[in-house]
Amino acid sequence: MDETTAPEIFNPLQSFGLDVKRVRSGRKLTQKHLGKATGYSHAYVSMVEAGRVKASEKFAQGCDLAFGTNGLFAGLLRRIDEGDHPSWFVPYLNLERKASRILTYETNLVTGIVQTADYARAVFRASNPRASTEGIEDKVAARLRRREVFDQDNPPFVWVIHHEACLRTVVGGADVMARQLDYLLTVAASPHVELQVMPFSAGVPATSTLPFTVLRFRDFPTVLYTETRVGGRMHDFAQTVDAALDDYDLLRARALSPDESLTLIKTLLKEHRA
Structure with a gap:
């Protein structure tokens, strides 16, 4: 042709x-x-x-x-x-926009909804080494659009627990990490966000070592979201969801307090800026 x-x-x-x-x-x-x-x-x-x-x-x-x-x-x-998202992630994305509370626990990387553009770009580039620049930028833009839930008239309350490994794993270099940690401090100042860190000193987590998210709604049942190498899965069986909520309570109890968590983030931020 x-x-x-x-x-x-x-x-x-x-x-x-x-x-x-x-x-x-x-x-x-x-x-x-x-x-x-x-x-x-x-x-x-x-x-x-x-x-x-x-x-x-x-x-x-x-x-x-x-x-x-x-x-x-x-x-x-x-x-x-x-x-711009994997097909298996779309059902979760649609529910995330409607949730009244988002409870998430991450073990390796900063959770997607509060990632900066540079951090997300580094993550996508590492996981999609053959993707075009345009393809990577589309994914970054889609990830940043998840923040739009905070601009709603009645935004969800977001509770994030990051394992300390999420904050110490260097993604994209020191400058990228410094901007990401600084953004976490900004996010934590919002009345709609609570942020905690699970320190290495806490030992083995009180529950599963796998990340998970619980979505709560005003008008329909709570949902658990989990992810593996082959994709994500939604769970709405009452006993499964209740067990996840119990796990989340244990994680909150073992994690640093919100104030202590911010102090640790500020310490790490200084290290990267240095």
Whole structure:
């Protein structure tokens, strides 16, 4: 196939923007009209249509209202977001956005929802050595979008327990680690986040040495999420979930207090900056 017949290839953001432009043009609307209908400037509409920025959920929903497309663009945006995550992680991701409480225990790496861009980039590069730069950046952007739960009108309460190994394992070099630890201190200052460290001095953890997350909701049952080399799994059997909650209580009791945990993080931060 020569260059004159080769099909034009678009990335997901460009495809989304092109669809917006096609429907907008079909409805005889200008970018200024669409911007007013969605609550954004015509410059923002232009950047979305060119695929230079990822549309917000509000914009996608506004397009559906303006175009009468019954959730089409909101669905397209959701699939773009999900496409940057492993398929087995998507069910967890959808529940994480709806949770009222997120309880997580990590043993090796800083938990994803509070990773910095540089830290996430180093993690993805190590685990995907053959991936393109664009592919890595898409994964990083998707990971950072998980933080959007904190911007909700009623954000979840997030309780994070990191084993000390998470904070001492150097990911991406000293500068990357310093920025990551500094960000943890910023996160811990939020009224919606509690942070603890399980120190090496605590010995063998009081429960499983595997990481896990418990999601609690206001209107449906609690869910346990666990992960292995071959993917993640959701558990909603009452006895399994109750056992995980008991384990989490034990971990909280054995970990450093929140204040002591912050002191340790500050000590490690100084070491990396030095």
